[in-house]
Amino acid sequence: MKKITYLFLLCLPICVNAQYTGTASVTKGLATKTVSNLHICTNGRVTDVGSIVATNSSVWTVPATVNFTNNSFPFASNLYNPCSGNLYANDVAALAALNGADIVNIDEDGEVITAFVFADNYFEMYINGVAVGKDNVPFTQFNSNIVRFRVKRPFTIAMLLVDWEELLGVGCENSNGFQYHMGDGGMVAVFKDSLNNIIAKTGSDWKAQTFYTAPIIDLTCPTENGIQRISANCSTQDANNGTNYYGLHWNRPTNWMGASFNDSIFPTATTYSNATVGIDNKPAYTNFTNIFDNPSNDAQFIWSNNIVLDNEVIVRYTVSLTTGVLEMDNMDKAINLYPNPAKNDFQITLDKSINSSEIKNISIYNLYGDNVFETNKYTEKISLNDISSGVYFVKITVGNYQLIKKLIIQ
Numbered sequence: 001m002k003k004i005t006y007l008f009l010l011c012l013p014i015c016v017n018a019q020y021t022g023t024a025s026v027t028k029g030l031a032t033k034t035v036s037n038l039h040i041c042t043n044g045r046v047t048d049v050g051s052i053v054a055t056n057s058s059v060w061t062v063p064a065t066v067n068f069t070n071n072s073f074p075f076a077s078n079l080y081n082p083c084s085g086n087l088y089a090n091d092v093a094a095l096a097a098l099n100g101a102d103i104v105n106i107d108e109d110g111e112v113i114t115a116f117v118f119a120d121n122y123f124e125m126y127i128n129g130v131a132v133g134k135d136n137v138p139f140t141q142f143n144s145n146i147v148r149f150r151v152k153r154p155f156t157i158a159m160l161l162v163d164w165e166e167l168l169g170v171g172c173e174n175s176n177g178f179q180y181h182m183g184d185g186g187m188v189a190v191f192k193d194s195l196n197n198i199i200a201k202t203g204s205d206w207k208a209q210t211f212y213t214a215p216i217i218d219l220t221c222p223t224e225n226g227i228q229r230i231s232a233n234c235s236t237q238d239a240n241n242g243t244n245y246y247g248l249h250w251n252r253p254t255n256w257m258g259a260s261f262n263d264s265i266f267p268t269a270t271t272y273s274n275a276t277v278g279i280d281n282k283p284a285y286t287n288f289t290n291i292f293d294n295p296s297n298d299a300q301f302i303w304s305n306n307i308v309l310d311n312e313v314i315v316r317y318t319v320s321l322t323t324g325v326l327e328m329d330n331m332d333k334a335i336n337l338y339p340n341p342a343k344n345d346f347q348i349t350l351d352k353s354i355n356s357s358e359i360k361n362i363s364i365y366n367l368y369g370d371n372v373f374e375t376n377k378y379t380e381k382i383s384l385n386d387i388s389s390g391v392y393f394v395k396i397t398v399g400n401y402q403l404i405k406k407l408i409i410q
Helices: 002-019 091-096 329-334
Strands: 025-028 032-035 049-053 059-062 077-080 111-119 122-127 130-134 144-151 155-162 173-175 178-181 187-192 198-201 207-216 223-225 228-230 246-249 270-272 301-303 310-319 335-338 345-350 359-366 371-375 381-383 390-398 401-409
Touching: 059 207, 059 246, 077 091, 077 111, 091 144, 111 122, 122 144, 130 144, 155 187, 198 310, 207 228, 301 310, 329 335, 335 390, 335 401, 345 359
Parallel strands: none
Antiparallel strands: 025 246, 032 049, 049 059, 077 144, 111 144, 111 187, 122 130, 122 155, 155 310, 173 178, 187 198, 187 301, 207 246, 207 310, 223 228, 270 301, 335 345, 345 381, 359 371, 359 390, 390 401
16 A cells, blocks of 8 residues: 555656646645735635645745735725725725825836726736835725826836635635635726826736636646637636645746836736626725726726636736827926915916917816816916915926926915
8 A cells, every 4th residue: 555655646746747738837736824814804805825836846825925014015005995994985085095105206207197906806016116006905805906106107017916815726715605616806907197197007908927827627728829828718617625626837037027028928918897807896996987987998807818717917018108298307497387385376487498489278287187277378477366275287288298397385
């Protein structure tokens, strides 16, 4: 009996790998728990972390290696969070709760970008390789987030997405009456500039690659076609015993979060409907459909090509240098607001390099993007009698260009 058992153990990695022809490391069965419950939330699921050894002796962290307990990686701000009690009814209320300390400065002379994110379940966001925000809740209850950062265009968005698991190593959770339920993922995000214009939203123009797929019941099922890691034909049937399920693991590439990383090696992101993700009953999403489901600029849920089996995904997108938005030093120095802070009125002063006839439009916006003043001609002095105190942005159109300056009204 001992000899037979010994031969079986020798055969295990060889026999397993004989069934699988891809590039992943293969694990089998449940992982060993190494971290207990990263985050505690009433009515939330347990967020354990585990370790598992593959048949090639490599060691993997499941569901993923994350920065949730890394104090140097900032948390995102709450858009809607049942765990913390921040149950904002709309984006205006959520933004009003912020005092500016949340803004991560990447470029001191950049513009403030606001990102709205709903992730099932967890995300970490980098801009040009700089950590700008991580999810407040790794698993459930379902929440949504705001991330704000100051940056110059163009800039690159890179995000780690994780569909958390209760049964570590096999990508499953206890749900729908089954102990081994194969949960799904999904992420939607909208990025706005300081004038409330949408400058980026998730869709098929993003890149997405998977780095952990589980559970795999039959190792002959997953295939690879160039950069595509395909498990579309693999079973997603729930069960009550999945202790013999397999997991597929790939190493993340070096500097995947940086602007210089060549993401042409990633497939195109796959888009999914709201119904497929199943968010129509979640206030963390439905309270903010004006953001995520903008009628003229709708964001779509994205993931890799298998929203059920792929549990660790990296997505990327580069925001281009928008034509017509000037932040050049010479233009910024040529036009000034005085006084600033202002009370009853302020002046727009021009140096000799700019003729007043070149000014085509002057608009003032509040922090929520509402237009509180506009004129289509140069006006040296602008009255503030009908505008309440606060922080505003003055957009000045000069020929074919636009300059944005901050104005504080006392």
